[in-house]
Amino acid sequence: MILHLQSVPPRNGLLWVRHGLKVLQRKPIALIGLFATVMLASAVLQFVPLLGQLLVMSALPLVSLAFMLAAHQVLQSHTPTAAVFLQPLQLTKERRRAQIGLGLLYTVTTILAMLLAHWLDGGALVRAMEQVANAKGDPQALELIAAQADIGPSVALRVTLLALLSIPFWHAPALIHWGGQGVMQALFSSTLGVWRNKGAFALSGLVWAALSFGVMMSITLLCLVLGLVSALPFILLPLMMALMTGFYCSLYFTFIDCFMFGAPRDLPEATETPT
Template sequence: MILHLQSVPPRNGLLWVRHGLKVLQRKPIALIGLFALFMLVSSVLQLVPLLGQLLVMSALPLVSLAFMLASHQVLQSHTPTAAVFAQPLQLTKERRRAQIGLGLLYTGSTVAVLFLAHWLDGGALARVMDQVSAAGAKGDARGIEAAMSDPALTTALGLRAALLGLLSVPFWHAPALIHWGGQGVLQALFSSTLGVWRNKGAFALSALVWMGLSLGISMMISMLGLLLGAVTLLPYVLVPVMMILMTAFYCSLYFTFIDCFMFGAPRDLPETSDTPA
């Protein structure tokens, strides 16, 4: 498939969010089930020290592509299944190797970024976490609160978020460019960077909307819990709601790709399920 890099107006970032939510609305059980399966497998793998965490990191590019494939299937009136996680590895041998190589490169890059952040903040995050652990072991609630309110924690987390955000740029479209475009790893990383840079306005707006939705819904649920005196139930409400939002976000990735590299996303998705991909 021949892909054409193109620029879209910033307002398309809002369309990506809306389309992600509408795709989820069409097949909510199937799509949320896929995200829940991913979370379950990730949790089990992370029980294996180090190796499990590395495997989960290596799989993240494939997971993003799997949700692109799932959104594509929903638009074709199909119900996606867990098979979408394996589909990226079932094409040609060259593309399978490229996807695996991309995952390994993502893991290595993430580890390097985390080491860089640790060096830049002088180990501030590690020190704060040690303080939290020590206070928790003693049952010192004030100690935990003091450690969590340390400005160094905010700085350290902000630094990691910024560095990981930059790292996501070359990997954002790379799995899809390998899968649909047949590009090699380095070419896909370069093309992805160009795609995100050319459409940085749309990506910035999309990120702001997703963050606004997450914070707004979290605050609304928290306030409602306080008013009803059901604070202890908040985690049981917030976790599934955040899972739903994360699923919609992953579904929206498909629209960022087709908008930047194939064709403009439709202005609106009809409520019926006969829209072509």
């Protein structure tokens, strides 16, 4: 498939958010189920020392591509299944190798970014986490740690490094899958795509952050007023999972808008077909 790098206006960032939520609205159970599957698999792999964490990191680019494929299937009036996680590996041998190589490269660069952050902050965040673990839930100890440890800059540093790292990997899995590009070419093209459309990406990120914060604050205040504080985690968890699923679905529209035929102004009406 021939891809063309395109420039879109900043307002398209809002379009991506709206389309991601509309796709979620059409197949909420199937799509949230896919996200829950990812979370469950990640939790299980955490029990495998080191190797499990490495596998989770390596799979993240494929997970983003899987949700792009899922969003595409929803637009075709199909119900996506867990098979979307394997579809990127079932094309040609070259593209399968490229996807695996991309995942391994993402893992290596993420580890290097975290090592850099650890060096820059002098290990402040690690020390604070060790102190929290040693406190074993003691409220007084935790309060003392919170008063002494200023971990804000350390967290901000890691978030910034991961955000910068996401730029070359944002479109790379899709560029390999639909465009047949190699790993290095896909990383370069993705960087160009994000940079050329940085206004739309910035607006999209702000809207997703505002939605998440707004939902958390609204539900928290409502539970406080109704005296349902103990139920807060059980209410927030599915809502935040839904928002995260909508975000992952919106990735499809960022890609087609930047490299393919452009995101539509509005989505076509859904038609029911056998699934």
